[in-house]
Amino acid sequence: MIIDVLLILMAISVLILMRLRNLFAAVVLLGIYSFLMATVLVALDAVDVAMTEAAVGAGVSTVLLLGALLLCKSSEAKPVHKPWLPLTVAVSTGVLLVYGAWGLPDFSDPQAPIHQHVAPRYLQNEVDVPNVVTAVLASFRGFDTLGETTVVFTAGAGIIALLRRRQRVDKDRKNGA
Amino acid sequence: MKYDLVLRVVAKLLIPFILLFALYVQFHGDFGPGGGFQAGTIFGAGIIFYGLIFGVDTARSVLPDWVVESMLAAGVLLFAGVGIAGLLLGGNYLDYFVLDKNAVIGQHRGIFWVEAGVFITVAGVMLKIFYMFALRGRPED
Numbered sequence: 080m081i082i083d084v085l086l087i088l089m090a091i092s093v094l095i096l097m098r099l100r101n102l103f104a105a106v107v108l109l110g111i112y113s114f115l116m117a118t119v120l121v122a123l124d125a126v127d128v129a130m131t132e133a134a135v136g137a138g139v140s141t142v143l144l145l146g147a148l149l150l151c152k153s154s155e156a157k158p159v160h161k162p163w164l165p166l167t168v169a170v171s172t173g174v175l176l177v178y179g180a181w182g183l184p185d186f187s188d189p190q191a192p193i194h195q196h197v198a199p200r201y202l203q204n205e206v207d208v209p210n211v212v213t214a215v216l217a218s219f220r221g222f223d224t225l226g227e228t229t230v231v232f233t234a235g236a237g238i239i240a241l242l243r244r245r246q247r248v249d250k251d252r253k254n255g256a
Numbered sequence: 257m258k259y260d261l262v263l264r265v266v267a268k269l270l271i272p273f274i275l276l277f278a279l280y281v282q283f284h285g286d287f288g289p290g291g292g293f294q295a296g297t298i299f300g301a302g303i304i305f306y307g308l309i310f311g312v313d314t315a316r317s318v319l320p321d322w323v324v325e326s327m328l329a330a331g332v333l334l335f336a337g338v339g340i341a342g343l344l345l346g347g348n349y350l351d352y353f354v355l356d357k358n359a360v361i362g363q364h365r366g367i368f369w370v371e372a373g374v375f376i377t378v379a380g381v382m383l384k385i386f387y388m389f390a391l392r393g394r395p396e397d
Contacts, residue, residue, distance in 0.1 A: 126289040130289070130290065143385065207364070228332050235385065242389075243388070
């Protein structure tokens with residue numbers, strides 16, 4: 080029930096977001112969207128994902144987008160073409176995903192195939208960590224998490240490589256090198 | 257925002273609790289919701305908040321660039337190092353059972369260090385991206 084209300088609010092914020100030309104308002108609205116998403120995740124009992132969504136989606140990325148706004152104009156230019164093709168692609172992808180979601184088992188259905196495969200083994204809890212999510216992420220799927228950490232590292236390294244080169248060149252020029 | 261009294265006072269009140277909450281999420285992750293990734297983002301967000309209110313340079317004097325850049329790599333190396341420790345102690349890569357004579361304690365030890373690695377890398381990346389974006393429009397210092 081509360082999830083439906085939140086999802087409707089999210090849909091409304093996306094519709095407003097589409098019409099906005101003022102980028103500052105768009106950034107703030109994106110933050111609101113992320114907080115709504117975080118609330119949906121809390122309602123689904125995924126508190127850890129909600130924490131990440133609130134901290135990254137609503138917090139850090141809003142700050143980064145505002146930082147980017149400082150460097151460019153604060154309102155979006157009118158598009159030259161009518162966006163019919165992208166709109167069709169986006170809407171048909173969305174319809175397909177919703178159609179696919181109907182085929183999924185019910186939420187928290189214990190008979191769902193995913194709960195019959197390796198989940199019982201996880202729940203035997205030979206790791207003896209009360210929070211099963213931590214046990215699964217850090218121990219059972221350690222390789223997976225190592226890969227994720229490497230992805231995060233790569234993102235940081237990529238940002239450094241992209242944004243620092245110009246400063247380095249300037250410094251070299253200053254030193255007469 | 258540097259000279260806004262209300263923001264400065266509220267930030268000073270809130271930031272210790274944000275950082276403490278990050279540590280709570282990190283070390284209580286075995287029992288409640290949370291873990292290295294969540295704690296890292298919260299910690300990073302706390303420092304970024306500090307940088308927003310008191311200026312990026314103040315944040316950079318708390319956590320200088322070289323610390324943040326080392327954090328980036330140190331976390332992944334710590335994570336991978338736990339795996340190699342497992343190899344050296346006679347198990348498979350990322351096998352925590354061999355980290356202690358008692359298998360369960362070995363698991364706890366492995367999970368602790370692995371989560372610490374995730375925390376360090378995630379917090380470092382958050383801060384590094386923020387520093388990079390915030391200093392982008394500024395001439396070289």
